[in-house]
Each structure stands twice: as structure tokens, then as C-alpha cells.
Amino acid sequence: MPQRNAGTKAFNTSAAIARGIRVTLAAAGTVSAAGAGVEGIGTSRAAAASGEALSVYLDNKSVEATASGAITAGNDCFPAASGAVSATVAGRRVGIALETVATGNLFEMMIAPPAS
Secondary structure (H helix, E strand, O other): OOEEEOOEEEEEEOOOEOOOOEEEEOOOOEEEEOOOOOOOOEEEOOOEOOOOEEEEEEOOOEEEEEEOOOEOOOOEEEEOHHHOEEOOOOOOOOEEEOOOEOOOOEEEEEEOOOOO
16 A cells, blocks of 8 residues: 555644644544543644644554445544455454545555554
8 A cells, every 4th residue: 555645634623723732533534632541643733723624743654545345534444355444343453544435445544553
């Protein structure tokens, strides 16, 4: 899978977010401040008002992946048949969907950190 993004990505916000805030991805593909104990996808580069575009430093690199089944933005991704990925839990998590995608299409997935 070719690398698609080397470290930042723009998302719309679901609420105002200040600079330097950990963010999490919602199913609608928007970001909001990550709560305590919530796994985020990165940190805001600047402040943005609700509904505005926000540039986010991603925690990990992102790649293009092929969806085996529909996957919603923010879902964990797992290995599937023929090298594709799926939202169905099977083995170790390999990434987080950064956009919503239909079966068989390419989409942007942030690579999951290695299991500790």
C-alpha cells in the first residue's frame, strides 16, 4: 500500500477546538476533542471554530487500503481476505479508517501502532 499522507490531514470539526488538543474521529468524518481514556487520531495544529476545517498532526502515517465491506470513518480496521481490510474484528487491529468507504473501494487508513 503506498503511503498517502506523511503526517497531517484536514477534517471538519463538530465543535470549536483549540490548538494543541488531542482529537478523535466521529462516524460523520468530523473531529472533536478526545475525552479522557478515548483513543485519539492526532493533535490539532491550530484552532478552528465548529464546522471549520482543522489541520491535524496524525499519530501515525496513513496509507491507501482496500475495503472488504463498508467501513465508517473512525472504525478500527482488521485483516480481511485477499489483503483487504474490514471493520469486522479478526486478528490484530491494523488501522483506523479516516474516511467512510463502500465495499471494494480504496480509502485512507491510519496505520495502527504496534501492539505493546
